[in-house]
Amino acid sequence: MPESQRVAIITGGGSGIGAAAAEIMAGRGIRIAVVGRRLELLNATVGRIAKAGGTAIAVQADLSDPAAPQAIIRRVAGEWGKIDILVNDAAYIKHVPIHEGTRELFDEHIAVNVRAPYLLIQAALPYLKKSSAAAIINISSSSGSLAIPGQALYGLSKAALEYLTRSLAAELAPFKIRVNAIAPGPVDTPIHLSWAGYDIAGAYERMIREVPLRRMGTAAELGEWIAWLADEKASFVTGTVIPVDGGQTLPGGNSRIAQE
Numbered sequence: 692m693p694e695s696q697r698v699a700i701i702t703g704g705g706s707g708i709g710a711a712a713a714e715i716m717a718g719r720g721i722r723i724a725v726v727g728r729r730l731e732l733l734n735a736t737v738g739r740i741a742k743a744g745g746t747a748i749a750v751q752a753d754l755s756d757p758a759a760p761q762a763i764i765r766r767v768a769g770e771w772g773k774i775d776i777l778v779n780d781a782a783y784i785k786h787v788p789i790h791e792g793t794r795e796l797f798d799e800h801i802a803v804n805v806r807a808p809y810l811l812i813q814a815a816l817p818y819l820k821k822s823s824a825a826a827i828i829n830i831s832s833s834s835g836s837l838a839i840p841g842q843a844l845y846g847l848s849k850a851a852l853e854y855l856t857r858s859l860a861a862e863l864a865p866f867k868i869r870v871n872a873i874a875p876g877p878v879d880t881p882i883h884l885s886w887a888g889y890d891i892a893g894a895y896e897r898m899i900r901e902v903p904l905r906r907m908g909t910a911a912e913l914g915e916w917i918a919w920l921a922d923e924k925a926s927f928v929t930g931t932v933i934p935v936d937g938g939q940t941l942p943g944g945n946s947r948i949a950q951e
């Protein structure tokens with residue numbers, strides 16, 4: 692194993708967008724640590740990467756635990772002695788109108804979607820500072836900039852993640868650490884099971900209606916952008932939030948579709 696081979700941590704790497712990014716980046720020679728709660732999903736990603744000739748490990752952790760970030764960084768640094776890339780992809784989502792919101796739901800969105808990325812970045816800093824090609828990629832959402840009823844908690848957590856991206860891009864630039872975000876629109880992944888319940892077909896239909904390209908994105912399409920931002924070819928890109936959303940957040944995009 693060449694010492695120069697880069698190391699990436701990808702939270703949420705057991706499924707959806709995180710798993711796709713893990714496989715694409717492993718295919719480009721990056722060693723991957725996938726993080727999540729369900730070990731069987733993480734092991735499945737690790738297995739697919741190994742089968743394709745790549746290197747990966749599974750790190751089981753619950754990111755709502757404030758002690759998890761330190762433990763994750765210790766585990767990965769202990770395995771490979773370096774960390775070059777951090778992808779904050781894991782997220783919690785619950786659709787709740789404000790009259791049904793609770794302090795617990797508020798805290799869970801902040802804990803997983805904002806606090807964990809912040810603490811992971813902080814814990815990874817000593818390693819990222821030593822890397823010659825350090826990159827942090829935060830996975831936001833179009834919900835961070837659209838006004839969607841019932842998504843106040845998820846949306847505000849993603850808006851906070853975008854602010855964190857811009858603020859830390861400026862703060863960490865002197866260390867040559869790039870910090871960027873991707874804001875996906877509707878993507879076909881298991882995440883929709885957690886809020887749409889059994890009416891997945893109906894939820895997909897409603898989401899597709901909001902997308903000028905008139906389809907859901909694929910996890911692989913998002914994974915490609917994550918891999919690109921992690922790549923040294925993106926070396927002059929920092930502090931951006933890139934919408935990969937089929938045009939969902941185009942100003943006036945929805946009304947133009949509605950008039951057809």
Ligand SMILES: NC(=O)c1ccc[n+]([C@@H]2O[C@H](COP(=O)([O-])OP(=O)(O)OC[C@H]3O[C@@H](n4cnc5c(N)ncnc54)[C@H](OP(=O)(O)O)[C@@H]3O)[C@@H](O)[C@H]2O)c1
Pocket residue numbers: 702703704705706707708709726727728729730732752753754755779780781782783803830831832833834874875876877878879880881882883
């Ligand atoms: N799919 C979309 O339409 C869409 C749109 C906009 C933004 N996004 C964003 O894209 C990212 C990836 O989502 P996805 O669509 O790929 O959905 P997904 O397949 O459900 O992935 C979410 C991942 O997060 C992990 N996770 C959730 N809570 C966790 C916790 N407390 N600790 C550790 N890991 C946790 C889950 O693994 P475990 O359950 O095993 O822990 C899962 O692998 C998220 O940030 C999401 O907000 C998705």
